Amino acid sequence: MAAIKAKKTKRSAGILLPVTSLPSPYGIGDFGPEALKFGKFLHDAGQSMWQVLPLTTVDSGCGNSPYSPTSAFAGNYLLVSPDMLVEDNLLTHEELKKLSAQYDFAKDTEKADYESARKFKTEILNAAYKHYIKGDISGLREFRERTEWPEGFSLFSVIKAVQGGGVWYEWPEGLKHKDPAVIAEFRKEYATEIARQDFYQYIFFRQARNLKQKLNALNVELIGDVPLYVTRDCADVWQNPELFDLDEDLNPVTVAGVPPDYFSATGQLWGNPTYRWDVMERRGFDWWLKRLRSLLGIFDKVRIDHFRGLVAYWAIPYGETTAINGEWVDVPYRKFFAALHENFPTMPFWAENLGIITPDVEALRKDSELPGMLVLHFAWGNPADNPYAPHNHTRNSVVYTGTHDNNTSRGWFENDATEDEIRNFSSYIGRDVMDGYIFTSEVTRLAVSSVADIAIIPMQDYLRLGAEARINIPSTPSGNWSWRMKSDAIAEGLADRIKAACKLYGRA
Numbered sequence: 001m002a003a004i005k006a007k008k009t010k011r012s013a014g015i016l017l018p019v020t021s022l023p024s025p026y027g028i029g030d031f032g033p034e035a036l037k038f039g040k041f042l043h044d045a046g047q048s049m050w051q052v053l054p055l056t057t058v059d060s061g062c063g064n065s066p067y068s069p070t071s072a073f074a075g076n077y078l079l080v081s082p083d084m085l086v087e088d089n090l091l092t093h094e095e096l097k098k099l100s101a102q103y104d105f106a107k108d109t110e111k112a113d114y115e116s117a118r119k120f121k122t123e124i125l126n127a128a129y130k131h132y133i134k135g136d137i138s139g140l141r142e143f144r145e146r147t148e149w150p151e152g153f154s155l156f157s158v159i160k161a162v163q164g165g166g167v168w169y170e171w172p173e174g175l176k177h178k179d180p181a182v183i184a185e186f187r188k189e190y191a192t193e194i195a196r197q198d199f200y201q202y203i204f205f206r207q208a209r210n211l212k213q214k215l216n217a218l219n220v221e222l223i224g225d226v227p228l229y230v231t232r233d234c235a236d237v238w239q240n241p242e243l244f245d246l247d248e249d250l251n252p253v254t255v256a257g258v259p260p261d262y263f264s265a266t267g268q269l270w271g272n273p274t275y276r277w278d279v280m281e282r283r284g285f286d287w288w289l290k291r292l293r294s295l296l297g298i299f300d301k302v303r304i305d306h307f308r309g310l311v312a313y314w315a316i317p318y319g320e321t322t323a324i325n326g327e328w329v330d331v332p333y334r335k336f337f338a339a340l341h342e343n344f345p346t347m348p349f350w351a352e353n354l355g356i357i358t359p360d361v362e363a364l365r366k367d368s369e370l371p372g373m374l375v376l377h378f379a380w381g382n383p384a385d386n387p388y389a390p391h392n393h394t395r396n397s398v399v400y401t402g403t404h405d406n407n408t409s410r411g412w413f414e415n416d417a418t419e420d421e422i423r424n425f426s427s428y429i430g431r432d433v434m435d436g437y438i439f440t441s442e443v444t445r446l447a448v449s450s451v452a453d454i455a456i457i458p459m460q461d462y463l464r465l466g467a468e469a470r471i472n473i474p475s476t477p478s479g480n481w482s483w484r485m486k487s488d489a490i491a492e493g494l495a496d497r498i499k500a501a502c503k504l505y506g507r508a
Contacts, residue, residue, distance in 0.1 A: 009395060009453050013507040014049025014223065015042060016404070017459040018066075018471065019079050020112050023487040027105045027117035031207040032081030034487075036214055041490060043218040046499035046508025050215060051223040051456050053404055053471075053481075054305075055079060055208065055298070059231070063478050064114050067227045067305065068272075071156075071235040072291050073149040075204035075298075078117050082124050084207055090128035099123050110468075112482040129199045143202040148290060154197030155183070156235035158190050167233040169250055176250065178238075208298040216300070223350070224299030226292070228306040229256050229272035236287075237273055243280060243287055244273040245315070254315035257323040261356055267314070267323025268475070274315050274329070281332050285339045292340075296348060307351040307370075308361045310336065337368060350398055354378075366396075374399040374452055376443050377406050380421035383428055390446050399452035401443050401461050404471040408460040409443050410436035411467030440464050449505045462498060463489055 022029030022038060029035070042050055056069035057076050066076070082100070085091040103116050132140070144150060156168070163171055174182030187194065212222050230236055232252065237244050245253045256272040280287060295302050304310070311333045316326035341347065351365045353372040365372055374397050379388035386392060393399060401409050407416055413436040417425075426433045429446070433439050440461050447455045460469040463485070472480040502508035 011453055011506045012048045013448060013455045013457070013502045014047050014051055014221075015045075015459050015462065016051045016400070016456050017485070018053045018404070018481070019055065020053075020481065021459070021471075021484050023485055023489075025105060026082055026100065026120060027103065027113035028078055029112070029484060030079045030081040031211045032083040035081075035211055039211075039215045039218050039220055041495055042215075042220050044495040044499070046502045048219060049221045049223050049454070049456065051303070052225065054225045054227055056227070058114075058481075059233075060114060060118075061233075062231060064481050065472075066225075066481065068231045069227060070231060070233065071149075071153050072230050072287075073294055074153045074201055074235065075208060077125060077200045077204050078114070078121050080121060080125065080200075080203055080207055082121075084210070085124060085128045085203070090131050090203075091124060095127055096124065099127065110484050110486060112484055114482070125200050125203065126196065128203070129196050132199065139206070140199060140202045143205065144198060147201075147205075147294070149294075150198050150201045151194070152239045153201070153235045154194045155187065156238055157197050158193045159186065161193075162190065168238040169232070205298065212298055212300070221300035222298070224295055224302045226295055226302050226304055228304070228309045229270065229274075232271070232273050240287065243276055245276055246273065252318040254326075254329075255318055256309070257314050257316050257326060258355075259314050259326060259328075260324060267326070269316060269320065269323045274313060277331050277336075281335060285336055288336070289339065289343050292344065292349075296344070301348040301350060303350040303352055304370075305352045307353050307365065308355075308357055311358075311361045311364055333364060337364065341368070354403075369396065371396050371398045371454060373397070373403075374450070375403060375406065376400065376447055377402045377409070377412050380417070380424045380428070383424055389428075390450050393450045393452050395451055395453050397452040398454040398456055399447045399450045400456050400458070401440075401447050402458060404458075405474050407467055407470050408458065408465050409440040410461075410464055411470055412436075413439040415467050436466065437464055445501065448501050448507060455502075455507060459485060462494065 017038065018029070019031065019035065020029045022034040024030055024032070024034055039050065054066035054069065055076050056066055057071050057074045058064045058066055059068065059070050062068035082091065082096050086093055086096055099120065103120050105113065105116065159171065159175055160166070160168065169176060175186070215222050241250050247253055252273045254274045255270065256274050257269045258267055260267040292302065310331055312328045312330045314323065314326045315329045316323050347368055347370060349370050351370045351372050353361065353365060354375065374388050374393055376388060376399065379386050383389040402412065406412065413422070422433065425439070429442050433442060444457055444461055447457060469483050471483055499508050
């Protein structure tokens with residue numbers, strides 16, 4: 001009998017770097033020249049993927065977290081490139097120079113300045129809008145026609161601004177409950193402001209698609225991210241309250257989180273409103289399909305955060321101070337995933353399946369052939385039967401040294417690792433590891449050499465940076481999402497070294 005040949009899957013590699021972490025003279029990374037420069041670096045380094053964090057709208061009240069979006073659909077206008085506005089003749093060099101001179105942006109800082117960037121990007125987009133409406137506005141008109149959500153988000157944004165930034169559930173009753181007469185009058189009075197917000201989104205998506213096209217021309221895919229939940233003070237909850245578990249006065253009935261486990265005796269109380277999956281099912285899951293379709297217009301593939309919440313979610317009564325008194329609520333996941341397969345036959349998704357995952361969640365992931373995640377920082381307490389240890393890796397997976405929620409590898413070794421973990425790691429690779437630099441090199445090599453089909457390394461690890469370059473510390477309300485790469489951080493020869501390692505292990 002002839003031997004059965006295993007299906008051969010192309011091995012590949014990529015780098016994790018938030019767009020906000022790119023160098024920029026405007027306070028925060030954007031879709032401009034530095035993004036394309038990084039894309040060329042990826043190509044030269046033999047990388048075929050650039051993974052980013054969600055590009056959704058962020059709010060300073062939520063610590064600018066991209067995982068607490070104020071819209072499931074709208075893009076973060078802070079990522080719009082002023083240089084590309086000049087290139088598209090929507091802004092003059094003189095205007096850009098004059099506007100940017102009003103802000104004290106550090107030329108090469110390692111921290112994003114969200115507050116100044118928010119004010120500056122608003123000014124340049126308003127200036128660009130004045131130029132745009134004097135010419136051919138067919139692009140904006142077509143964007144409105146083919147995109148169903150922007151007008152509602154723009155209306156929400158303008159009402160919020162007029163209400164002094166107040167949360168929608170404390171707006172006057174007519175606005176809170178979307179009284180048709182009140183909304184019609186508001187639209188009439190603030191038509192110009194609403195149209196300007198539409199323009200912000202049009203430019204965001206135009207620049208995002210342009211970046212994706214340029215990356216694809218370099219044989220680099222752009223990998224996006226979708227948070228499972230949205231915040232309560234969100235355009236989608238205001239627009240579509242029937243899709244969320246709210247009472248008649250639009251207050252949450254249950255909110256999201258995770259139950260107590262060995263990490264936390266009281267669980268995690270996230271506070272996001274949970275979904276009415278029964279209503280979503282009756283509507284054919286149209287909201288989710290539109291959401292994912294919109295994302296796949298600017299990404300090649302999308303990672304689904306908190307994937308287990310698409311099978312069952314932990315619902316906590318609103319008003320609880322911990323997650324202890326929640327309960328598991330099932331999602332009609334078979335019908336939902338049937339809809340996904342029908343609408344997205346190639347299933348261009350990854351599953352975030354970290355933590356305690358039940359067999360039904362893993363069965364769904366495997367049946368849908370979605371890659372799951374493996375994180376090497378989690379492997380060293382007891383490597384023998386640990387699924388994150390390299391000898392237990394499986395092929396249809398994405399292996400990371402760490403994620404955006406982890407310390408950098410050097411920072412993990414220097415600040416977080418226990419003596420047992422360091423001892424086990426040293427035994428695993430066959431030599432003593434005495435410092436974070438060596439650990440970073442070795443754990444990166446283990447990731448690239450893994451049997452997992454895809455290896456993704458955070459850029460900070462290739463730069464051998466410590467805890468100062470960490471992106472996020474979970475459960476801390478401020479000080480996150482701000483690290484930026486310096487413009488001279490990528491040393492000469494780094495691309496060649498990365499490519500050589502990836503080529504050695506069949507990834508380049």
